[in-house]
Amino acid sequence: xxxxxPNLDDRRxxxxxxxxxxxxxxxxxxxxxxxxxxxxxxxxxxxxxMVDQVVYRLNRVPERHYLAFLDLLGxxxxxxxxxxxxxxxxxxxxxxxTVPLPAGTEVATQQTEDGEAVVFASVADLPIVPCExxxxxxxxxxGEHVDRGNDLAAGRDVPCFQxxxxxxxxxxxxxxxxxxxxxxxxxxxxRVEGVGVDPRQPPLVxxxxxxxxxxxxxxxxxxxxxxxxxxxxxxxxxxxxVESVAAGVRAGWLRCRVVEPVEGQPFYSESPxxxxxxxxxxxxxxxxxxxxxxxxxxxxxxxxxxxxRFRLGRVPVLMDGPPVxxxxxxxxxxxxxxxxDHFGLSGPRDRHVTLNATTGDVEFPPGxxxxxxxxRAYGEVPAKGSHIRVPRYRTGGxxxxxxxxxxxxxxxxxxxxxxxxxxxxxxTGGVDGESVEEAKVRAPHQLRVQERAVTTEDYEHLAxxxxxxxxxxxxxxxxxxxxxxxxxxxxxxxxxGGPLRFEQLIPTDDMLAAIATxxxxxxxIGTRVQVEPPFYQGVTVVARLHSTGGAEVEQAxxxxxxxxxxxxxxGETATGWPFGKPVQYGAIFAALxxxxxxxxxxxxxxxxxxxxxxxxxxxxxxxxxxxxxxVFSHQHQVTVVEP
Numbered sequence: 119x120x121x122x123x124p125n126l127d128d129r130r131x132x133x134x135x136x137x138x139x140x141x142x143x144x145x146x147x148x149x150x151x152x153x154x155x156x157x158x159x160x161x162x163x164x165x166x167x168m169v170d171q172v173v174y175r176l177n178r179v180p181e182r183h184y185l186a187f188l189d190l191l192g193x194x195x196x197x198x199x200x201x202x203x204x205x206x207x208x209x210x211x212x213x214x215x216t217v218p219l220p221a222g223t224e225v226a227t228q229q230t231e232d233g234e235a236v237v238f239a240s241v242a243d244l245p246i247v248p249c250e251x252x253x254x255x256x257x258x259x260x261g262e263h264v265d266r267g268n269d270l271a272a273g274r275d276v277p278c279f280q281x282x283x284x285x286x287x288x289x290x291x292x293x294x295x296x297x298x299x300x301x302x303x304x305x306x307x308x309r310v311e312g313v314g315v316d317p318r319q320p321p322l323v324x325x326x327x328x329x330x331x332x333x334x335x336x337x338x339x340x341x342x343x344x345x346x347x348x349x350x351x352x353x354x355x356x357x358x359x360v361e362s363v364a365a366g367v368r369a370g371w372l373r374c375r376v377v378e379p380v381e382g383q384p385f386y387s388e389s390p391x392x393x394x395x396x397x398x399x400x401x402x403x404x405x406x407x408x409x410x411x412x413x414x415x416x417x418x419x420x421x422x423x424x425x426x427r428f429r430l431g432r433v434p435v436l437m438d439g440p441p442v443x444x445x446x447x448x449x450x451x452x453x454x455x456x457x458x459d460h461f462g463l464s465g466p467r468d469r470h471v472t473l474n475a476t477t478g479d480v481e482f483p484p485g486x487x488x489x490x491x492x493x494r495a496y497g498e499v500p501a502k503g504s505h506i507r508v509p510r511y512r513t514g515g516x517x518x519x520x521x522x523x524x525x526x527x528x529x530x531x532x533x534x535x536x537x538x539x540x541x542x543x544x545x546t547g548g549v550d551g552e553s554v555e556e557a558k559v560r561a562p563h564q565l566r567v568q569e570r571a572v573t574t575e576d577y578e579h580l581a582x583x584x585x586x587x588x589x590x591x592x593x594x595x596x597x598x599x600x601x602x603x604x605x606x607x608x609x610x611x612x613x614x615g616g617p618l619r620f621e622q623l624i625p626t627d628d629m630l631a632a633i634a635t636x637x638x639x640x641x642x643i644g645t646r647v648q649v650e651p652p653f654y655q656g657v658t659v660v661a662r663l664h665s666t667g668g669a670e671v672e673q674a675x676x677x678x679x680x681x682x683x684x685x686x687x688x689g690e691t692a693t694g695w696p697f698g699k700p701v702q703y704g705a706i707f708a709a710l711x712x713x714x715x716x717x718x719x720x721x722x723x724x725x726x727x728x729x730x731x732x733x734x735x736x737x738x739x740x741x742x743x744x745x746x747x748x749v750f751s752h753q754h755q756v757t758v759v760e761p
Contacts, residue, residue: 129170129173130170131166131167131170134166134169134170135162135163135166138162138165138166139152139159139162142158142162184558185554185558188557188558188561191561191565192460193557193560193561193564194474194475194476194557195475195476195551195552195553195554195557196551196552196557196586197434197435197436197437197475197476197515197551197552198434198436198514198515198516198548198549198550198551199436199438199515199547199548199549199586199587200407200408200409200436200438200439200512200514200515200516200519200547200548201238201407201408201515201516201517201519201520201521201545201546201547201548202241202405202406202407202408202545202546202547203238203405203406203407203521203526203541203543203544203545203546204403204404204405204406204541204542204543205225205238205240205403205404205405205406205526205539205540205541206301206338206354206401206402206403206539206540206541206542207219207244207246207401207402207403207404207529207533207536207539208301208400208401208536208537208538208539208540209246209399209400209401209535209536209537210535210536210537211535212248212303212398212399212400213246213248213399213535214248215248216245216246216247216248217245217246217402217533217534217535217536218243218244218245218246219240219243219244219245219246219402219404219533219536220240220243221239221240221241221242221243222239222240222411222531223239223240223244223531223533224237224238224239224240224529224530224531225237225238225239225240225406225526225528225529225530225531225539226238226526226528226530227521227525227526227527227528228525228527228528235528236408236518236519236521236525237408237410237530238406238407238408238409238519238526238545239406239407239409239410239411240404240405240406241404241405241406241407242404242405244299244402244403244404245402246300246399246401246402247295247296247297247298247300247399248294248398248399249293249294249295249297249300249302249370249397249398249399250293250294250396250397250398251291251292251293251395251396251397252292252293252294252367252369253265253267253290253291253292253365253367253369254266254267254270254276254289254290254291254292254392254395255289255290255292255364255365255367256276256277256278256279256287256288256289256290257287257288257289257290257365258279258280258284258286258287259280259284259285259286259287259376263364263365265365265367270392270393270394270395273393274393275308275391275392275393276391276392276393276395277389277390277391278345278374278389278390278391278392279376279386279389279390280389281388281389282386282387282388282389283376283385283386283388283389284376285321285376285377285378285379286375286376287375287376288373288374288375288376289345289373289374290364290365290371290372290373291304291371291372291373291374291395291397292364292367292369292370292371293369293370293371293372293397294369294370295361295369295370296359296360296361296370297355297359297370297399298355298356298357298358298359298360299355299356299357299402299403299404300355300359300399300401300402300403301338301352301353301354301355301399301400301401301402301403302352302353302355302372302397302398302399302400303350303351303352303353303397303398303400304350304351304352304353304372304395304396304397305349305350305394305395305396305397305398306342306345306348306349306350306351306392306394306395307348307392307393307394307395308345308347308348308390308391308392308393308394313386313387313388314384314385314386314387314388315344315346315384315385315386316344316383316384317343317344317346317347318343319383319384320340320343320344320345320346321344321376321377321378321379321383321385321386322344322345322374322375322376322377323374323375323377324337324351324353324372324373324374324375325372325373325374325375326353326355326356326359326371326372326373327359327360327362327364327370327371327372327373328356328358328359328360329358329360330358332373332375333356333358334356335353335354335355335356335372336353336354337351337352337353337354338352338353338354338542339351339352340352344390345374345390345392346390352400353372354403355372372397406526406541407439407512407519408514408515408516408518408519408545408548409436409439409512409513409514409515410432410512410513410514411510411511411512412430412431412432412508412510412511412512412513413509413510414507414508414509414510415430415431415432415507415508415509415511416505416506416507417429417430417444417480417506417507417508418505418506419503419504419505419506420446420499420500420501420502420503420504420505420506421502422499422500422501422502422503423499424482424483424484424485424495424499425481425482425483425484425485426481426482426499426500427479427480427481427482428479428480428506429477429478429479429480430478430479430480430508430511431478432478432513433475433476433477433478433513434475434476434478434513434515434551435473435475435478435511435512435513436475436511436512436513436514436515437473437475439512440510441456441457442457442473442508442510442511443455443456443457443508443509444457444471444480444506444507444508445506445507445508445509446469446500446501446504446505446506447504447505447506448501448504452507452509453469454469455469455470455471455482455500456469456470456471457470457471457472457473458470458471458472459472460472461483461484461496461497462496464483464496464497465496465497466494466495466496466497466498467498468483468497468498469497469498470483470496470497471483471497476551476552480506480508482497482499482500483495483496483497483498483499484496485499515548515549515551516548516549516550516551517548517549517550517608518548519545519547519548520544520545520546520547520548520608520610521541521544521545521610522544522610522611522612522613523541523542523543523544523612524540524541524542524612525541525544525545526539526540526541526545527539527540543621543622544609544610544612544622545610546587546607546608546609546610546622547587547607547608548587548608549586549587549608563575563579564579569640570640570642571601571637571640571641571642571645571647572642574593574594574595574601575593577593577601577603577637577647578591578592578593578603580636580637580640581593581603581605581633581636581637581649583636584632584633584635584636584637585605585629585632585633587607587608587629588605588606588607588608588625588629588633589606589607589608589609589686589694590604590605590606590685590686590694591603591604591605591606591633592604592652592697592746594745594746596648599644599645599646600645600646600647600648601637601641601645601646601647601648602648602650602746603633603637603647603648603649603650604650604651604652604697604746605625605629605630605633605649605650605651605652606623606625606651606652606685606686606694606748607622607623607624607625607626607629608686609622609623609686610622611680614677615673615674615676615677615680615681616677616680617680617751617752617754618680618684618685618686618750618751620654620729620730620750623651623654623685623750624651625651630649630650633649634647634649637649652685652697652746652747652748653744653746653747653748654685654729654747654748654749654750655726655741655743655744655747655748655749655750656726656727656728656729656750656751656752657683657701657724657725657726657727657741657749657750657751657752658724658725658726658727658734658752658753658754658755659679659683659706659722659723659724659725659754659755659756660722660723660725660754660755660756661675661706661710661719661721661722661723661754661755661756661757662719662720662721662722662756662757662759663675663710663713663716663717663718663719663720663756663757663758663759664716664717664718664719664720664758664759664760664761665715665716665717665758665759665760665761666715666717666760666761667715667716667758668758669758670715671713671714671715671716671758672756672757672758674713674714674715675710675713675716675756675758676754676756678709678710678712678713679706679709679710679751679754679756680751680754682705682706682709683695683701683749683750683751684751685748685749685750688749694748695748695749697743697745697746697747697748698743698744698745698746698747699743699749700740700741700742700743701724701740701741701743701749702739702740703722703724703739703740706722706724707719707722710722717761718761720759723737724737724738724739724740724741725737725738726738726741727752727753729750729752732752732753
């Protein structure tokens with residue numbers, strides 16, 4: 119429990135006025151008119167108002183001291199984090215030369231009447247490399263390779279797999295070169311259709327060769343229905359695509375592989391064929407971040423004394439990327455000073471500085487007077503007259519960068535041959551900088567934990583420090599000596615009031631690794647830590663409502679269900695569905711009844727569902743959740759009828 123702060127003066131405006139009037143009666147009894155119309159009373163009220171403002175500022179002194187004590191303890195504000203997204207740059211047409219996109223290429227969302235556009239910049243150079251098909255090879259599951267180039271050139275139908283396809287059969291496409299981070303279109307034509315498969319769910323997977331072996335290519339579009347009809351397959355080639363040798367030919371290889379069908383999935387009874395096969399590069403993909411890079415920021419000129427402080431012009435500084443360095447001019451060129459958390463471990467010759475990411479203050483090492491009168495240096499001091507600069511740092515970030523899928527659609531930089539841009543997944547990871555009030559709440563927890571994880575609350579607190587981009591963190595004690603840390607990332611629906619997609623709720627490997635590393639250094643010896651996403655229990659609501667609102671009420675009811683059954687912002691308090699809390703019939707009934715325009719909720723049915731396979735269980739009035747589980751909205755159905 120926090121200690122109560124003293125109220126140095128609790129008098130208010132009216133109390134000051136009354137006190138002044140009592141003093142007037144004692145010192146000037148001849149003054150009898152104390153009404154507000156009297157000019158003297160007006161003066162009393164004026165000075166009382168001024169004193170009230172002084173008292174207010176006086177009572178702010180303990181808060182200022184509190185913040186000063188936090189500063190002495192090394193409690194600083196956390197800077198914001200920048201949202202990141204993967205963006206596809208679509209070419210206006212296939213090119214025969216490489217289209218370069220330099221790092222820093224800017225893209226943005228559409229500017230609206232309600233706010234400015236959110237600007238992103240690419241984090242690395244992206245060469246969009248052209249390619250053509252040079253080889254077409256079929257390989258059976260037992261390893262027999264057949265070059266089909268001559269058959270293709272003669273216009274004959276080429277069987278993609280064995281006469282009776284089997285899992286492991288592949289169709290290999292040899293390209294003129296590797297096309298890492300590119301989007302390619304595989305155009306196929308045939309007069310003979312494969313038999314047996316469901317065109318919407320073919321047992322096929324597309325892969326590219328990388329130094330780590332075959333890696334899956336995401337299929338943005340497949341109009342061939344599993345090689346069953348003429349069409350295009352648009353593939354996202356992974357970043358590690360390299361040339362390799364297959365069937366005695368060196369090329370950039372892609373392949374289409376037959377996989378084992380899942381339960382209930384139709385399989386090929388005959389092999390599909392192709393008569394025409396072409397491959398072109400139609401775009402490229404890269405990561406962008408909601409940040410701006412500042413180059414060659416000049417801080418000033420050194421005075422040659424310890425403890426110098428300079429300030430960057432653009433704040434806040436993002437610290438979740440490449441480390442920031444400070445350069446000092448010398449006769450030998452520019453020397454680098456590294457950014458450290460503190461000078462406690464710095465020696466006299468160490469080139470260290472500290473950086474306050476929130477204010478942009480860059481501080482050089484101090485000199486401390488020892489008891490014997492000597493001056494101890496906690497780092498090297500730049501020579502007098504030396505110029506100081508920061509060659510590169512990033513600024514920006516914040517929660518506004520967490521835009522929905524498809525929101526990034528404007529190319530701000532001029533890039534030839536690029537017709538459009540698109541983010542196929544929502545941007546994630548954007549976190550606002552910490553406020554002073556949030557730091558005041560965090561400080562007691564930080565002092566209590568002291569960088570050691572003992573209780574479940576300690577694990578949750580340290581996990582949030584390691585990954586500010588995590589929306590929710592929950593720690594469960596699993597048996598003796600095992601802590602299970604559940605992590606939920608920030609996610610944004612593709613449309614306002616729409617559902618979250620399942621893949622949005624899975625934290626990235628980098629986030630899980632950062633939390634695991636941070637906790638591993640601070641756990642007790644013998645304690646085992648598991649860092650993973652929670653289990654998501656799908657729930658499908660089927661409801662029948664009475665209303666005259668028609669489609670508008672239906673959309674509002676669906677939005678209410680998605681909002682209420684939201685693992686991040688749902689529940690009764692809109693702070694996220696509680697872990698392990700069951701979904702009950704009465705709560706859903708009440709949520710639908712609150713929708714504007716609903717006259718009557720006629721019927722509500724709940725179904726447990728698997729968000730991965732889409733299978734639905736039996737209707738029930740209560741869907742129980744395990745302690746490590748959260749709810750997930752899955753394909754609600756609302757019918758609105760007129761009363």
